[in-house]
Amino acid sequence: MRFKRWLILVPLLVLLMGCSSAGKSSQDKAQNNNGKFNGLTLDVSRRHYHLSTLVKFINLVAANHGNFVQLHLTDDRDFAIENQTVGQTLDHATKKDGVWRNNQTKQAFYSKAQIRYLVNIAQKRGVTLIPEIDTPAHVNGLVDTMKANGRAKLARQLSWYSRSYGDELHLNQASIDFVENIDNEVGTEFDNQNNARFHLGGDEFTDKLTKNPAYVKYLNATSTNVEKLGFIPEAWNDGFLNSELGDLNKHIQVTYWNWTADQSGSLGARRKKAWASMPKLISHHFKVLNYNDYYLYFNITKANLAPKNVAYMTKDMKQYWKPTLWHSDHATKLKSLNGIVGSSASI
Numbered sequence: 236m237r238f239k240r241w242l243i244l245v246p247l248l249v250l251l252m253g254c255s256s257a258g259k260s261s262q263d264k265a266q267n268n269n270g271k272f273n274g275l276t277l278d279v280s281r282r283h284y285h286l287s288t289l290v291k292f293i294n295l296v297a298a299n300h301g302n303f304v305q306l307h308l309t310d311d312r313d314f315a316i317e318n319q320t321v322g323q324t325l326d327h328a329t330k331k332d333g334v335w336r337n338n339q340t341k342q343a344f345y346s347k348a349q350i351r352y353l354v355n356i357a358q359k360r361g362v363t364l365i366p367e368i369d370t371p372a373h374v375n376g377l378v379d380t381m382k383a384n385g386r387a388k389l390a391r392q393l394s395w396y397s398r399s400y401g402d403e404l405h406l407n408q409a410s411i412d413f414v415e416n417i418d419n420e421v422g423t424e425f426d427n428q429n430n431a432r433f434h435l436g437g438d439e440f441t442d443k444l445t446k447n448p449a450y451v452k453y454l455n456a457t458s459t460n461v462e463k464l465g466f467i468p469e470a471w472n473d474g475f476l477n478s479e480l481g482d483l484n485k486h487i488q489v490t491y492w493n494w495t496a497d498q499s500g501s502l503g504a505r506r507k508k509a510w511a512s513m514p515k516l517i518s519h520h521f522k523v524l525n526y527n528d529y530y531l532y533f534n535i536t537k538a539n540l541a542p543k544n545v546a547y548m549t550k551d552m553k554q555y556w557k558p559t560l561w562h563s564d565h566a567t568k569l570k571s572l573n574g575i576v577g578s579s580a581s582i
Contacts, residue, residue: 272577274303297360322384339383369436406449438471517574
C-alpha cells in the first residue's frame, strides 16, 4: 500500500517540475516575478486525503521550489471543511483514525484545527495554503450538508437545480451574504500567510454567452469581501466574458483552465467568441495563472498510474508544454510571461 500511495506523487513531481522556478536565484525572482508563483491544486472534496498525506504534498511542493497548495474544498460530492454557517460542526461528527466524518452525510471533512495545523506546516516550508470555496455551482455537497444538518429551509431558499450543472446558488443578495459568511469563517483559518489567497470558484455554472450582470455583481461582491480579509481573490476563467471585462474587479487573479471548458463543435466556437482568452485578460490588466488542463491536470486512476502512461505524460510535457501555452495542446502560446503570475498542476 505504501508503494501505491507514493505512486500518486510520481506524476505530481513530473508536473510540478515542469512549471517550477527551480534554478532561479532569489535575486532573479525579485527582479522578475512573472511566472514564478507555481504549485499544486488538490481536489480534497472528491478525494479525501489523510492529514499526513497532505503534509507530504506540502513538503514535496516546497522541495521542488513550489509556492502554494490549493485545496478544492467544495464540490458536488462533499463540503470538506468544518463550518458553522453550513452546519457542519464537530458536535455532529465522529473522528476515527484521524478523519472527521459528518454523522448525517458520512462525508469526510477537515476540522478547523486540522486546517490550522496544515497552514502552520506550510508557512514553515514557505508554501501558501489556498482555500477554494467553489460557488455558485459545484455546490451539491454544500446543499446536501445543509439539508442534513438543520438548514434545509435555507438551502432551498438559496439554491436551485440546473439540468446542466446540478445544484447552484441564486445570483442574488441573499446568496452573496451567505457566501461571504462562509468565506469569512473559512478565512480565519487561512489568514496571516505570505501571499495569502482565496479562490472563489466560478466554473461550470452557466451556458449564457451574453452579459450576465447578476454574476458580475456576485463575483465583485464576494471578491471584495475576501480582499477586506487580507486575501488576493482568485476565480476560474469561465465567467470572464469579453463583454464584461471592464465591469469585473481587476484585483481578481484568473486561474485559466480551458478556453471552452473542453467543449468543441458549435458550442466551443461560440464560447471562444464570448469567453475571454488569456491574452485578452492580460490586455485588460488582469493577472492570470496557467492551469492548462490538457498538460497540468492528472486524474488518479489505475490506468493513468501505469508506468507507460506516466512515461508518455512525462515525455509529452517536457517536449511541448511551457507556462505560456494556455489552451489545451493548441497553438495558443503567448510571446512572454508578462501578466502570468504562475502555474498549477492539479490532481
